Amino acid sequence: MEQNKDEDILVSRCHDSDSALTLRRQVNAWLKYILPNAEADTRNIDKASLVQLFFRNDGISEWRRPANIGYGLTYVFPIIIAGLLAKEGQILVIDSPEAHLHPLGQSRIGEFLSKMANSGVKVIIETHSDHILNGVRLSVNNRVISSDKVGIHFFEKNNSDNKTRIVSPQIDCHGNLSEWPDGFFDQSDKDLGKLIGW
Incomplete structure (x- = not known):
């Protein structure tokens, strides 16, 4: 997601809840629809060509690594990415x-x-x-x-x-x-x- 986060998604694939066309916004729009209030975020690791993935499932709590969140969220995430891209x-x-x-x-x-x-x-x-x-x-x-x-x-x-x-x-x-x-x-x-x- 980090690499393509600002890439525009086809309008026909966008969720109606968010008018932004970027991958990041649409991933989160679909995540919130499928698993209410869920979100994903990515962060670059300084001085390395690595990215960290984080989730939260209530929109306000601290971000958690995939190993510390429900399997449903981590399982549906790559399906959404694959579909949108x-x-x-x-x-x-x-x-x-x-x-x-x-x-x-x-x-x-x-x-x-x-x-x-x-x-x-x-x-x-x-x-x-x-x-x-x-x-x-x-x-x-x-x-x-x-x-x-x-x-x-x-x-x-x-x-x-x-x-x-x-x-x-x-x-x-x-x-x-x-x-x-x-x-x-x-x-x-x-x-x-x-x-x-x-």
Whole structure:
């Protein structure tokens, strides 16, 4: 971040909460959105070609080194940097962007990645999070990205012949999916049904 901190980001990738286009400001705008009140800062180390990275998660406390802050913040930081700096047409592959994030952060990283995809980055996500999926669905519903730019693929193992089948539900302009295969982000609904006696 330090090296590119004053580099302007494409307007189409900027968070609405900050009109500044610089990488530093947009990283912090997205961090605060995904993990409320979180911020990052970098500092050059004198007489060395090294940079220190610091975080805080309430906007007012002292800055902390990555080892002394929650994993969610340190895990989502490089995803935001990679998304904001990716060139149009580049591929960004992310395995489990939900790792170490609460459900709100998971949904919002789904929104962030949708915005990056809509700006020309080819985003591929491998996830086990219904919150990530719902963040993408919300982005479609809120016109952040059109449904024709979103592909969803569910890999389903057939126990009888041990083969994998790929199910690709379509998503409409409201974020609704054409089908929900058994085992496709439905465990919360199943558990809730048991809790309320369905």
